[in-house]
Amino acid sequence: MQNSTSNTPMDVLIEHIRTRYHETHRREFPDLIALARKVETAHATDPNTPHGLTHALESMIAELEAHMREEEEIVFPEIRAGHGARAARAIPGLRAAHDGQEAALNRIAAITHGFRLPDYACQSWRRLYYGLGKLVEDLDEHMHLENEVLFPRLGSRT
Template structure:
């Protein structure tokens, strides 16, 4: 049985979690992806004949950001409002698809890791190439934390482990 103090604390914690996810992850992804795509395009073009060049990286990032943007929009339009209002019914139906999208994001990161040889820089890597791989490493860490918070913390608060 829940008392009103516990319910109020959970509501505050959930609102803080949603705010954290939006500002720390959604906003960060939206802010950082254009630079990663620009750097990937530059590295692929400038080093086109280098066998270490991450050929196909720009395309992989463009596909990933399009899928991630649609996913974040769905969370912002369905999951976050439902979590705020306690209307878990709508969210419950969306969660399996969102979990599946999380799996697809992880697969996209694995593809990017393969294209970049595990984010290993060649000895002759220029500054742009170094910035690109540093940014990709940050993206991988951020996305992993982002997915964890949603799958293991936020979604269960909606009353489902779907």
């Protein structure tokens, strides 16, 4: 979808964001949190362990969930109803939430030592970092699609 997003009808764009990103985040975060908890517990005394990752992920999904809910319950319905100007009023707050997600990703990168696995990392640890890599890619695409395609189409560049 990313190649042709500027011409995509708003309903199609919104549905893509909801199904491709919102549903994916909701489906994948619990597994990432469970893996983080498992790795932190199993390797509690290892200095390479991503100590604090479980908490960082739990905080991140809580903030992300509030953001997605605002889009799904307020912004997207306003757009679908033809009230783009009303929907645009929420955009500065949504952009601020995106900045918060970027900061959360930076915290996670720091906790994981730049997503570097030790040579002896177990399969759970490897699956965790693979999942985190996918999360970073998905969130980057998600935020780019909203910041650079959806929001400007509503007339907001703030």
